[in-house]
Amino acid sequence: MSYLTLDRLPFFKNACIYKINLTDDNSLRLKDLGFIEGEPIKSLFKSPFGDIQAYYILDSIIAIRKETAKNIEVII
Amino acid sequence: MKSYEIILAGNPNVGKSTIFNALTGLKQHTGNWTGKTVDLASGTFKQDDTIYTLKDLPGTYSIISNSPDEVVSETAICKGSDLVIVIADALSLTRSLVLLFQIMSTTSNVALCVNLIDEAKKNGVFIDIDLLENYLNIPVIGLSAKNSSDIKRFKEFISTVSQETNIVKPNTFTNPNSFLTYAKEISEKCTYKVNIKNRKLVLDKILTSKYLGIPIMLIFISFLLWITISGANYPSEALMYLFSYLKPYITNGLVWLPENLVSLVVDGVYQTTAWVTAVMLPPMMIFFPLFTILEDSGFLPRIAFNMDPCFKRAGSNGKQALTMCMGLGCNAVGVTGCRIISSKNVRLASMITNCFIPCNGRFSMLITLSAIFIGGSLAKSNQSLIAALFVLLLIFIGVTTTLIVTRILTLIFKEEKKHFTLELPPYRRPELIKTLIRSLLDRTFKILTRAIRVSAPVGAIIWLMANIEINNTSILNLSADFFDPFGRIMGLDGTILLAFILALPANEIVLPIIIMTYISSGQLMDNLSTTYLSELLTANDWSAITAINTMLFSLLHFPCATTLWTIKKESGSLLCTALAFIIPTVTAILVCITTNLISNLLMTII
Numbered sequence: 001m002s003y004l005t006l007d008r009l010p011f012f013k014n015a016c017i018y019k020i021n022l023t024d025d026n027s028l029r030l031k032d033l034g035f036i037e038g039e040p041i042k043s044l045f046k047s048p049f050g051d052i053q054a055y056y057i058l059d060s061i062i063a064i065r066k067e068t069a070k071n072i073e074v075i076i
Numbered sequence: 077m078k079s080y081e082i083i084l085a086g087n088p089n090v091g092k093s094t095i096f097n098a099l100t101g102l103k104q105h106t107g108n109w110t111g112k113t114v115d116l117a118s119g120t121f122k123q124d125d126t127i128y129t130l131k132d133l134p135g136t137y138s139i140i141s142n143s144p145d146e147v148v149s150e151t152a153i154c155k156g157s158d159l160v161i162v163i164a165d166a167l168s169l170t171r172s173l174v175l176l177f178q179i180m181s182t183t184s185n186v187a188l189c190v191n192l193i194d195e196a197k198k199n200g201v202f203i204d205i206d207l208l209e210n211y212l213n214i215p216v217i218g219l220s221a222k223n224s225s226d227i228k229r230f231k232e233f234i235s236t237v238s239q240e241t242n243i244v245k246p247n248t249f250t251n252p253n254s255f256l257t258y259a260k261e262i263s264e265k266c267t268y269k270v271n272i273k274n275r276k277l278v279l280d281k282i283l284t285s286k287y288l289g290i291p292i293m294l295i296f297i298s299f300l301l302w303i304t305i306s307g308a309n310y311p312s313e314a315l316m317y318l319f320s321y322l323k324p325y326i327t328n329g330l331v332w333l334p335e336n337l338v339s340l341v342v343d344g345v346y347q348t349t350a351w352v353t354a355v356m357l358p359p360m361m362i363f364f365p366l367f368t369i370l371e372d373s374g375f376l377p378r379i380a381f382n383m384d385p386c387f388k389r390a391g392s393n394g395k396q397a398l399t400m401c402m403g404l405g406c407n408a409v410g411v412t413g414c415r416i417i418s419s420k421n422v423r424l425a426s427m428i429t430n431c432f433i434p435c436n437g438r439f440s441m442l443i444t445l446s447a448i449f450i451g452g453s454l455a456k457s458n459q460s461l462i463a464a465l466f467v468l469l470l471i472f473i474g475v476t477t478t479l480i481v482t483r484i485l486t487l488i489f490k491e492e493k494k495h496f497t498l499e500l501p502p503y504r505r506p507e508l509i510k511t512l513i514r515s516l517l518d519r520t521f522k523i524l525t526r527a528i529r530v531s532a533p534v535g536a537i538i539w540l541m542a543n544i545e546i547n548n549t550s551i552l553n554l555s556a557d558f559f560d561p562f563g564r565i566m567g568l569d570g571t572i573l574l575a576f577i578l579a580l581p582a583n584e585i586v587l588p589i590i591i592m593t594y595i596s597s598g599q600l601m602d603n604l605s606t607t608y609l610s611e612l613l614t615a616n617d618w619s620a621i622t623a624i625n626t627m628l629f630s631l632l633h634f635p636c637a638t639t640l641w642t643i644k645k646e647s648g649s650l651l652c653t654a655l656a657f658i659i660p661t662v663t664a665i666l667v668c669i670t671t672n673l674i675s676n677l678l679m680t681i682i
Contacts, residue, residue, distance in 0.1 A: 018541055022495070029230070029418070032138035034171065036256060045280055048289040049385035054280070054500055059168035061280075061500040063381055065388070068495040 002076055007053070007069035009043045014076040016040050022071050030068070034058035041074060079127040080238045085179060086163035087172055089501040091191045094221045095134040121333030123235045131157070134415075137171070138178060143476070157298035159238050160186045166196035167502075168205050169267060173259035180214075180647065187215040187237050189230065194220040202268040211262050215240075217225060222507075225278040261428070279503055283378045292413075294468075295378055300366050302464040305443050308358035309460075315357065319350035336543075344539025345532050351588045352531040353524065355440045360520045363436065367405060368515040372506035376401055380498055388481040391486030393496045395418070396426045400478065407639040410435075411646055421489035425482045427643050428656045431635035432474040432481070432663075436631050437527065442467050444587065448610045449623035474631050477667075481659060526638070530582040538578065538592055552593055566665060567625035567672030577631065581637045586630065621675045625668045632664035 008017050017018040017039045020027065027035075034057045035041075047063075054063040086092045091644055100119030117132040138547060160179055164172030169190070180186050190203055209216040210610065217233045219226035282288055327348060330338045331561050376398055384394030403410030410430040417423040451463030529636050541552040552574075560570030561575075575589035591609070594616050613623075635643075644653040 010552055027495060029138070030332055030495055032174075033497055033499075034256070041330075044277060045284050046286075046386055047284060048286050051385040051388065052282075052381060052496075052498070054381065058171050060171060061502075063384075063498040063500060065384070068497075 003073055004076070005070050006041070006043075006055075006072040006074050007066045007076070009041075011045070012045050013076055014040065014042055015076045017072060018075045019073040020071065021073070022068075030064070033062050035064075035072065040076075060075055077125060079129065079130045080158040081131070082234065083131045083133060083160045084163055085133045085159045085160055085175065087134060087137055087165060087168070087175060090135070090163050090165040090172065091384070092135060092163045092219050093132055095132065095189070095191065095227075095230070096130060098221055098224075098227045100130055115422070121231065123238035124229050126235060126238075128238070129233060136501050137175065158185065159234070162188050162236070164185060164188060164190045166190050166192045167199060167201060169203065169263040170256070170259045174255050174261055176212075177255040177259060177574055187233075188212065188217075189218065190218040191221055193218045194223070200270040202270065204266045204268065208266040211265065215666060217571070229474070280378070280500070282374070287534060289382050293382060296370070296375070297471075298464060298468050300363070300370070301467055302461060303366065304359050304363045304439075305447065305464050305467070306460045307362045308443075310363075311358040312354055316350075319354060323347075338542075340536060340539050344535045346533030346535075348531050348538070348585065348588050348592075349528050352527050353582050355444070355587070356437070356527055356584055357520070357524060359440055359443065360436055360524065361516065363439075364405060364515040364520050365400070365512045367401075367510070368511050369506045372504065372511060374501050376502045377498065381500060384496070384498065384598075386479065387482075388496075390483040392422045392425060392482050393419075394498055394590075396422065396478075396482070398666065399426050399430060400433045400475070403430045403435060405436055407431050407433070407435045407635055408642040411639055411642045419494045421486060422482075424489065424647055424649075424652055425485040427647060428485060428652065428659060429478045429481050431656070431660050432478045433638060434471065434474060434631055435583065435636075437636070438586075439467075440584065441587045441630055442470060442627050444609070445623045445627055446470075448613070449608060449618075449620045452606075452610065457557060470627060470631050477632060477663060481663070527582055527584045531585050534578065534581060536584055538589055542592065556593055563671065564670035566629065567621055568629065568668065569622070571616075572622075572626055572629075576633055579636075580634070583630070583636050621672070625671055629664050629668050629669060631658055632667055634661045634664075 003018060006015075006017075017035065017037055019037060020030070020035065022030070039057060044054045044056055044061060046053045050066075052063050052065050053069065054061050084092050084096055096119065098116065100121050118129060119132075120127055120129050122128070160183060162172065162176045162179060164176070172188075172190075176186065176188055188208070190205065190208070191466060193203065196203065199618040204220060205216055205218040215233070215237045217229055221227065283292060294633060323342065325344070327338060327342050330341060333341075379401065380394035380397045381399040382394075387393050387396050398416065399410045399413040402413040407430050410433065411427050414423050414426045414430070417426055446466045447460065447463040450466040451459035538552065541555070543548050544551050546554065556574050558570065559573040561568045563571075563573040566573075571590055571593045574593065575586045578589050579586045591612065594612055634640075640653055643656045644650070647653065
């Protein structure tokens, strides 16, 4: 078991969201999409220019940017 | 007769609009990406002497509003109706249940419809509908919207459920986190997974790969443009021939009218309208169905995904790329599409810059001119390919300008920090025949009627301007002379500039106006082949530079009246509308002056 931020999660590794370090109202949308504590998550693929990355969460593929992923801690 | 009002709600991309179309028979366009329905669509159907009014909401993950398309959903649900049906995706039931609970907490009379049952079965997922109904305590139906017997069943379901009153009492729990826990619990209990397959990622791996992603995207778009250019040539000429064949018959039919009036109708109105139709119809009939197939397959969100880092550097996000793709068809559609962007300032910037992407109305001219002056005179072989590549280069210039102007605008507007999220829906095989019919009806027909409505009166105006004379010179030529010095600075001439101004109602008619003014009899020649056009333009001092400047001006100049009106409606701000007019105009003038200076400089050196 180890903790790391979501942007550093290796591809296709099963992980679980542990903590979300976002307090602003803007994280509401992330919550709607399933980014909440305890949710399983998997990293899938990256944009050709990097920065934005697609994740498998709650049976869907959702892409978020690195700046957002940095604030999400996961356990593997 | 009894009537009920029913709202269809659901997550994005669960096939709500497909169900809506199947129920009402109303042709509304659906696409395989978030935010396709950006406004309330409504339609009716009759069942057992009762009228049901259906309202199709934009897809949303939450009714706690985030972007304007979600506000539409929120207000509609809160306003109350006889029944809210939540459409769920069988493959991501949990997500749909969260929305269901949110809606159940604000309103009573809710029913659930689990769509895409067939697709789920293919993926080894089975949903126990009866069990789901038991747990939720509301009416539930499982179906596959593509199946017509399922739609029949759904109509019966709606009529039974509407009779009941107060299906659910408002829920007591309000914490969004507990919604998700509860949703997961129920969906786990009701879902049976046989032979779990991961969703196919092969396509995504290729389309978003580091080295192939961008090239594949470019190849797709250039291929689309090339097919449009080369495929439209022959039908365009055939239509032109047909229209000029019909002309004498129309003239004969109108002999009882005064001679001048006949000329106004036939040479002014009929000829212009015929020209616009002949030039516009074939490319639209090829471009729109192909583009719709791209849309329905789920390819467009991948473009947004690939392009996001570029747009991020411009202070925007990948969803702007989606609105730009919509702008390729029609800028007014692109501006409306900007609703999918949740950040207000990025949305305004996207609206203002949308006209830098050439819409279908400008495409025909870009294609014709580039076929004559770039493909025709500069290239020896593969003429249509070279012409297509040049149009692609123009689009590239348009995209670059969009990014630069967006960067400036978002700096001025002071962007508030938002976390950008993008949904990548699963790929779906588009239904080819339906796509063809729908895009013909929805888009081609709609845009063509608009073009005709606009070109007919403008044809009359130009005929009048060409035939009313002051001191033996027509008003048309007088105005062209007036604009000539301004045009020359930009490497154009007065006629071209006048044409752009007169064509404010619709960009389609720029070339017809130019031709009419050159012929100066106020009427188009019967046979307008490319060869003839090429001779006419060259005879009026057009060089490759003139053509390039005209194309650049067309690409970058002010949006058409419809687009401006849409921007006013969408932004609600006069300032924003004014900016949408001024910024492109200034850009176009500056760019044309620069290219003209550079080309003049090169000429003197050589």
